[in-house]
Amino acid sequence: MNLIFLDTINTILQSLIIxxxxxxxxxxxxxxxxxxxxxxxxxxxxSIITSVCICTxxxxxxxxxxxxxxxxxxxxxxxxxxxxxxxxxxxxxIAYFFIQSSVILFSSITWPIAKDIFLDxxxxxxxxxxxxxxxxxxAVLFNSKxxxxxxxxxxxxxxxxxxxxxxxxxxxxIICLSMxxxxxxxxxxxNVTIFTFIIFVVVAIIYIKGINSKYEEIxxxxxxxxxxxxxxxxxxxxYGSQISYINGLYIMNQYDRLGELLQKIINGNNSVSTxxxxxxxxxxxxxxxxxxxxVKDVHVIIDEEVDLKLLEISEYDLHKIISNIINNSLTALxxxxxxxxxxxxxxxxxYISIKNNGPQIDPDIITKIFELGxxxxxxxxxxxGYGLYIVKETVENNNGKIYVESNEEYTEFxxxxxx
Numbered sequence: 001m002n003l004i005f006l007d008t009i010n011t012i013l014q015s016l017i018i019x020x021x022x023x024x025x026x027x028x029x030x031x032x033x034x035x036x037x038x039x040x041x042x043x044x045x046x047s048i049i050t051s052v053c054i055c056t057x058x059x060x061x062x063x064x065x066x067x068x069x070x071x072x073x074x075x076x077x078x079x080x081x082x083x084x085x086x087x088x089x090x091x092x093x094i095a096y097f098f099i100q101s102s103v104i105l106f107s108s109i110t111w112p113i114a115k116d117i118f119l120d121x122x123x124x125x126x127x128x129x130x131x132x133x134x135x136x137x138x139a140v141l142f143n144s145k146x147x148x149x150x151x152x153x154x155x156x157x158x159x160x161x162x163x164x165x166x167x168x169x170x171x172x173x174i175i176c177l178s179m180x181x182x183x184x185x186x187x188x189x190x191n192v193t194i195f196t197f198i199i200f201v202v203v204a205i206i207y208i209k210g211i212n213s214k215y216e217e218i219x220x221x222x223x224x225x226x227x228x229x230x231x232x233x234x235x236x237x238x239y240g241s242q243i244s245y246i247n248g249l250y251i252m253n254q255y256d257r258l259g260e261l262l263q264k265i266i267n268g269n270n271s272v273s274t275x276x277x278x279x280x281x282x283x284x285x286x287x288x289x290x291x292x293x294x295v296k297d298v299h300v301i302i303d304e305e306v307d308l309k310l311l312e313i314s315e316y317d318l319h320k321i322i323s324n325i326i327n328n329s330l331t332a333l334x335x336x337x338x339x340x341x342x343x344x345x346x347x348x349x350x351y352i353s354i355k356n357n358g359p360q361i362d363p364d365i366i367t368k369i370f371e372l373g374x375x376x377x378x379x380x381x382x383x384x385g386y387g388l389y390i391v392k393e394t395v396e397n398n399n400g401k402i403y404v405e406s407n408e409e410y411t412e413f414x415x416x417x418x419x
Contacts, residue, residue: 003122006130011052013137014099019044021095022077022088024144025151031084040080047076070096070172086161093164094151095140100171102136103129221340224301284308285315286341289323296335306343306350311417313398321394324387325354325413332358332411352415361406369404 023041026032032040051072055065073096074089081088106129114128115121140147154160286302308318329339333356340355361369370392395402400417 003126003130006126006134010130010134010137012049013134013141015045015048015052017099017137017141018073018092018095019048019077020141021144021147021151022081022091025091025148026081026084026088028145028148029087031087032081044076044080048073051076067169067172070168087155090155090161090164091151093161093168094147094154096168097164097171098140098147099137100168102133104171106132106136221301225299225338285318286322286343289319289326293323293326293330296330298330298333298336299338301338301340303340303342306345308343308350308352311350313400313417317394317398321391321415322352322354324391328387329354329356329358329411329413332356334358348418350417352417353412354415355410355412357410360408361404361411366404366406370402 023037027034027037055069077088077092078085110132111128114124118124285308338357342353344351370388372389392402403414405412
């Protein structure tokens, strides 16, 4: 049996799998129309087969062509399904994982056995790699509905796309190393592959550590919210007891005691703000600002790792910066939601992060919010549009920088002062 013929069959099968699974999964998820998706399937299949053939012909190195093909395939799938590219690429990653796992598995297990049995290298490759891989790929293609459940499982997780991307490139590097060890690539390129793989691992570790830090922060905030909810349940219980007692006094016509009790309740409420949770410094500038504001039903979490009074900026300017951003956040939240303020240091820079879980700022607007006079409010008296401009000007006058990021989950203002 001709090795080139089997290689061609294998290439066509792989191209069909990695173009069919995204189409199939998106149709099943009702993210694309079946007929329109069918056109995308044909175009993506032809494009992928063409890119594989061109890369194989033009690039002499198996290592380099493998990585290039992976990147080109991702671009093709992403462009074909640009309206839901992350979900399409997740389906592609799953298809690619099955394909490359089979290559790694059979080249590491069945091929060495076949080499010991058959003296001819081509026959050992056919028996040990090509035939098992092709059979496996056909099984994947005909069991796409079962594999869809795997897609559904991973699609629920927030960072499934990023982790899948790291996993796919890891598989590519493993195959590149395997080819180098089996003398399918020259020594220089094998060394380059090993070196770049080390860099890739370092980047992957840093990225995963970043994701882990975000999860830890979310977990910490969840614990704080649970604590807040417990406090609110206690307050609700206390109010229930007080209302029952008030009702009892009213029934017994003890109006003097009723007035005295109501005054105690009012005094007790004025002395405590249950909406503000300070993790560290309860006497900081940020806490003072919030205590002077009516936060209504907005819950506030303040986590200060840095004493802002140590910054080389006047307390007046700092108050002006933070209060303007907080007022902006309260307006965006429309009197209910969550604001999280965090201060921390990275090297010689102090960071002030002010997050709220209000609506996302329009991407067309976010670049203009620091401009003089710009506002989204219905401002007939021209009293708005100066707050964030003043914030940016004050930050920059104190050798600082301010950035804003907004997505569906939160809007964050980040201020950086370098010492």
